[in-house]
Amino acid sequence: GENVEQHPSTLSVQEGDSAVIKCTYSDSASNYFPWYKQELGKRPQLIIDIRSNVGEKKDQRIAVTLNKTAKHFSLHITETQPEDSAVYFCAASKGDSWGKLQFGAGTQVVVTP
Amino acid sequence: GAGVSQSPSNKVTEKGKDVELRCDPISGHTALYWYRQSLGQGLEFLIYFQGNSAPDKSGLPSDRFSAERTGGSVSTLTIQRTQQEDSAVYLCASSRNRGQETQYFGPGTRLLVL
Numbered sequence: 453g454e455n456v457e458q459h460p461s462t463l464s465v466q467e468g469d470s471a472v473i474k475c476t477y478s479d480s481a482s483n484y485f486p487w488y489k490q491e492l493g494k495r496p497q498l499i500i501d502i503r504s505n506v507g508e509k510k511d512q513r514i515a516v517t518l519n520k521t522a523k524h525f526s527l528h529i530t531e532t533q534p535e536d537s538a539v540y541f542c543a544a545s546k547g548d549s550w551g552k553l554q555f556g557a558g559t560q561v562v563v564t565p
Numbered sequence: 566g567a568g569v570s571q572s573p574s575n576k577v578t579e580k581g582k583d584v585e586l587r588c589d590p591i592s593g594h595t596a597l598y599w600y601r602q603s604l605g606q607g608l609e610f611l612i613y614f615q616g617n618s619a620p621d622k623s624g625l626p627s628d629r630f631s632a633e634r635t636g637g638s639v640s641t642l643t644i645q646r647t648q649q650e651d652s653a654v655y656l657c658a659s660s661r662n663r664g665q666e667t668q669y670f671g672p673g674t675r676l677l678v679l
Contacts, residue, residue, distance in 0.1 A: 453623075458607075484665035495656065495670040496608065503665070541607055550665045551596055551613035552621055558607050 454479040456544050458556025465532050465563055473559045475542035476524040482544040485518060485525045486553070491538045499540075500527070532563045567591070569671035571657050577677045578647055586642040586674045590659030597640050598658040598668060599632055608656065614640065615663045647678045 455478040465471045475485075486501035502509045502516045502525065509516050513532075518525040529536055539560050543553040570589045578584050590597050599611040610624040614634045625631070629647075634640040644651055654675050658668040 486665075486667075495672050497670070498667045501665075501667075543608075545665055547665070549621060549623075550663070551598060551615060551660075552610050552623065553598075553608075553668070554610065555600075555608040 454482055454544055454546070454552075454554040456542060456554045456556045458542050458559055460559060461557065462560045463562070465561070467532060467534060467563055467565050469532055471527075471529040471532055471536070471561055471563075473527045473540055473542070473561075474524060475526070475544075475556050476522075477544045477554075478523070479544070479546060480520075480523060481546040481548075483547055484545045484550070485516070486543050487516060487527050488541045488543065488555075489538045490541065490558075496541060529561075532561075534563050534565055537561055537563045569657055569659055569669050571655075571671040571674050573674060574672065575675045575677075577679065579679055580649060581646055583643065583645045584647055584676065586644075586655050586657075586676070588640045588642070588657030588659075588671060590638065590640070590657070591661075591669055594659035594661050594669075595637070596660045596663060597634055598660075599640070599642050600656045600658065601626075601653045602656055602673070603653045611642070611655075644676075647676075649678050652676055652678045 483504035488496040490496040515528045542556040598613040600608040614620045629645045632642045654673040656673045657671045
């Protein structure tokens, strides 16, 4: 089955700097890659997703890139702010088992003022 | 509108007892998912339902775990003969349609097995 690895497990950045989180996946049939943000004590929320027919997607300060050949995808947060502090999870799924999201272990991002 | 709700929010039980966790999806959402999140860990897929189709149970860790969805809406996750390793937060999510789209999560049920 699909295996998603996420790095780093923790990331500390200064406010205003960029943060990058990387994930790799094992199943080349995976074609949907969402990113969820989970603030302390709260439920996960989707922040951005990308499908395998595009290589990059951007939404304000957040962008995701996908390299299908290398089977990895990354989350980029620019101009980080304290409210970006949270745990970020990447995930992957494929069409024939579309509801079965396989999540990475998460990255704890801490943005220091 | 109302989001995904789960009950109870917290559950403490003794090893060997059965527990039932409930999920109310967003009205009109046809797909429903259950995940488990152990302390400091990622989300572990358990099961998902889509309409009247047979659920994908491939993530259930043992035959002590089962889930049902009545009337295409409310779902119940049952854990029989609970073990200490079952202690975790159980999260439910729903999405509007069949397909790879946004899953909206509930607040979770924190289960502690003593």
